[in-house]
Amino acid sequence: MTLTGLDVLERDGFKQLAGKRVGILTNHSSVDNSGRNAVDAMRESGSVNIAAIISPEHGFRGTAEHGVLVENSSDPATGAPIYSLYGKTKRPTEEMLKGLDVLVFDIQDIGARFYTYLTTMAYAMEEAARYGVEFMVLDRPNPITGDILEGPALDSTTVNALTAYFPVPVRHGFTAGEMALFHKDWKNLDLKLSVVKMEGWRRDMFFDETAVVWTNPSPNIRGVKAEILYPGLGCFEATNVAVGRGTDTPFLWFGAPWMKAGKIAKELSKAPLKGVTFRAEERTPAKDVYEGEKCRGVAVDIKDAGAVRALDIYVYAAYYLNKHNKKDFIIKAEEIKKMTGNSRFHEMLEAGETPAAILAGFEKDSAGFRAARGKFLLY
Known part of the structure; x- marks a missing residue:
C-alpha cells in the first residue's frame, strides 16, 4: 500500500507544520487513506493553523468545468479564505501569501505536461520565493x-x-515533488523547499496498483485509462475533433460529425500501436465541441497499460485524419504547439512526413531531458 505525503504527514502528527501559519494550495483530490480531505484532516487534528486555502483550475471542490473561471470564496469549516488561481490571477498575490510561514501543495496530478495543476504549483513556488514563504x-x-x-x-x-x-x-514521468525539485533548479529559485515523500510507491506503478483513494482529479478524468490516454487524446483539444466531453467516455474516444471513422479505426488498427484496440463508434456529446450533434468517432480500448504510448496514437490519428478528412480536419497551429511543445509536429504533418518520422523527431527532442532527469528522482 502506498502512503502519500499527506498520509505520512498525518501519521506523524503534522509536526512539520506545528506553530506555523499555513496556506494550502489544494483541491478535492487531496485526500488521505480514509478519503478525508487534507483541509479537514488538518483542521480536525487541532495542530495546524490554516490561514489560507488556494485552489487551482476546477476550483477547491473540483466541480468547475474545463476553462471556466472560478471566483474567490471562503471555507465555512475553518473560516479561511479560499483564493482562486483560475480567475482574475493565475499566480498567488502578495495578499494571498501575506503572513504565511509555509505554503503547502497537495494536489493529485495526472502526469501530462499540459494538465495545469503542476504549472500552478510552479507559479506558486515562484511567488513564494518572491515573498519569502517556505514551500x-x-x-x-x-x-x-x-x-x-x-x-x-x-x-x-x-x-x-x-x-x-x-x-x-x-x-514527463515526474511526481509533483520531483517536478518541484526540477523547477527550483531550472529557475534557480531562492526558495526553502521541502518534499514529504511517499512510502511504498514504485516508479512502475499505475494508480490502480497503489491502493491510494481515487477521486476524479478533474470532471472529465474519470479513471486511470483516461489518464493514460490523456497525453495523446488531449492533443485533440487543439483541433476541431471532440474528445468525449459531454459523453460517458471522455478521453477514451474522439470523433466529429464529418469523420470517416471506419477508415480511421481500420488504419489505426494496422498501425504499430501497442496495448490498444480501436473500433468505430458514434457518440452525441451533451456539451462542448459538437454539442447535440451525432459524431462518428473512434473508441480506444486499453488492453496492456504498460505498452500504451498515447502520443503515438494521436500522431497516427492526426496523420490519417489529414489523409481521409483533409478538407474538414483543422489543427490550430498555436494551440498544438503548446500541446506538443514546439512547432515541428505541425510543420512535419503539413509537409506529409510519416508518423514514424515525426515520432523519431520527438525522441530526439527529449534526449537531453532523459539524460538529465535522474538527479531529481526521489524513488
Missing part, C-alpha cells in the same frame, strides 16, 4: 507511472503558457 510539497503518485516518457521536451524559449511551461516531455 512544502506533499507528494503523490504519478498515476501513469514514473518510468515511461512520451513526446518532445517543450521549447520554453518559444512557448510559455499555463498548459506549456516546463521544458519536459508531454508525459
Whole structure:
C-alpha cells in the first residue's frame, strides 16, 4: 500500500507544520487513506493553523468545468479564505501569501505536461520565493507511472503558457515533488523547499496498483485509462475533433460529425500501436465541441497499460485524419504547439512526413531531458 505525503504527514502528527501559519494550495483530490480531505484532516487534528486555502483550475471542490473561471470564496469549516488561481490571477498575490510561514501543495496530478495543476504549483513556488514563504510539497503518485516518457521536451524559449511551461516531455514521468525539485533548479529559485515523500510507491506503478483513494482529479478524468490516454487524446483539444466531453467516455474516444471513422479505426488498427484496440463508434456529446450533434468517432480500448504510448496514437490519428478528412480536419497551429511543445509536429504533418518520422523527431527532442532527469528522482 502506498502512503502519500499527506498520509505520512498525518501519521506523524503534522509536526512539520506545528506553530506555523499555513496556506494550502489544494483541491478535492487531496485526500488521505480514509478519503478525508487534507483541509479537514488538518483542521480536525487541532495542530495546524490554516490561514489560507488556494485552489487551482476546477476550483477547491473540483466541480468547475474545463476553462471556466472560478471566483474567490471562503471555507465555512475553518473560516479561511479560499483564493482562486483560475480567475482574475493565475499566480498567488502578495495578499494571498501575506503572513504565511509555509505554503503547502497537495494536489493529485495526472502526469501530462499540459494538465495545469503542476504549472500552478510552479507559479506558486515562484511567488513564494518572491515573498519569502517556505514551500512544502506533499507528494503523490504519478498515476501513469514514473518510468515511461512520451513526446518532445517543450521549447520554453518559444512557448510559455499555463498548459506549456516546463521544458519536459508531454508525459514527463515526474511526481509533483520531483517536478518541484526540477523547477527550483531550472529557475534557480531562492526558495526553502521541502518534499514529504511517499512510502511504498514504485516508479512502475499505475494508480490502480497503489491502493491510494481515487477521486476524479478533474470532471472529465474519470479513471486511470483516461489518464493514460490523456497525453495523446488531449492533443485533440487543439483541433476541431471532440474528445468525449459531454459523453460517458471522455478521453477514451474522439470523433466529429464529418469523420470517416471506419477508415480511421481500420488504419489505426494496422498501425504499430501497442496495448490498444480501436473500433468505430458514434457518440452525441451533451456539451462542448459538437454539442447535440451525432459524431462518428473512434473508441480506444486499453488492453496492456504498460505498452500504451498515447502520443503515438494521436500522431497516427492526426496523420490519417489529414489523409481521409483533409478538407474538414483543422489543427490550430498555436494551440498544438503548446500541446506538443514546439512547432515541428505541425510543420512535419503539413509537409506529409510519416508518423514514424515525426515520432523519431520527438525522441530526439527529449534526449537531453532523459539524460538529465535522474538527479531529481526521489524513488
